[in-house]
Amino acid sequence: MERGRGADVRTLAEQQTWARAEYRRLDEFRHAVVRDTRTVPIGLACDECGKELSRNRPLYQMDSSPPQAFVECQACGWKGTMIL
Numbered sequence: 609m610e611r612g613r614g615a616d617v618r619t620l621a622e623q624q625t626w627a628r629a630e631y632r633r634l635d636e637f638r639h640a641v642v643r644d645t646r647t648v649p650i651g652l653a654c655d656e657c658g659k660e661l662s663r664n665r666p667l668y669q670m671d672s673s674p675p676q677a678f679v680e681c682q683a684c685g686w687k688g689t690m691i692l
């Protein structure tokens with residue numbers, strides 16, 4: 609039977625194998641986001657006191673448009689968000 613397949617076209621099975629691997633990779637990344645509870649300096653100064661701001665859970669970003677992240681100042685306690 610003629611398959612009618614071009615040389616550069618994947619089969620559905622090939623695409624599904626890729627899609628499953630990609631889903632596993634994204635799922636592992638989502639778990640890594642949850643597990644990573646570090647607080648890291650971000651190289652920007654606090655508008656209130658001038659000390660360096662930090663991000664808690666540095667891989668996390670809000671599901672917003674544009675994407676944002678929570679930031680905080682450990683010196684004065686200011687908390688807010690930043691556009692990434």
Ligand SMILES: [Zn+2]
Pocket residue numbers: 654655656657658659681682683684685686
């Ligand atoms: Zn501050």
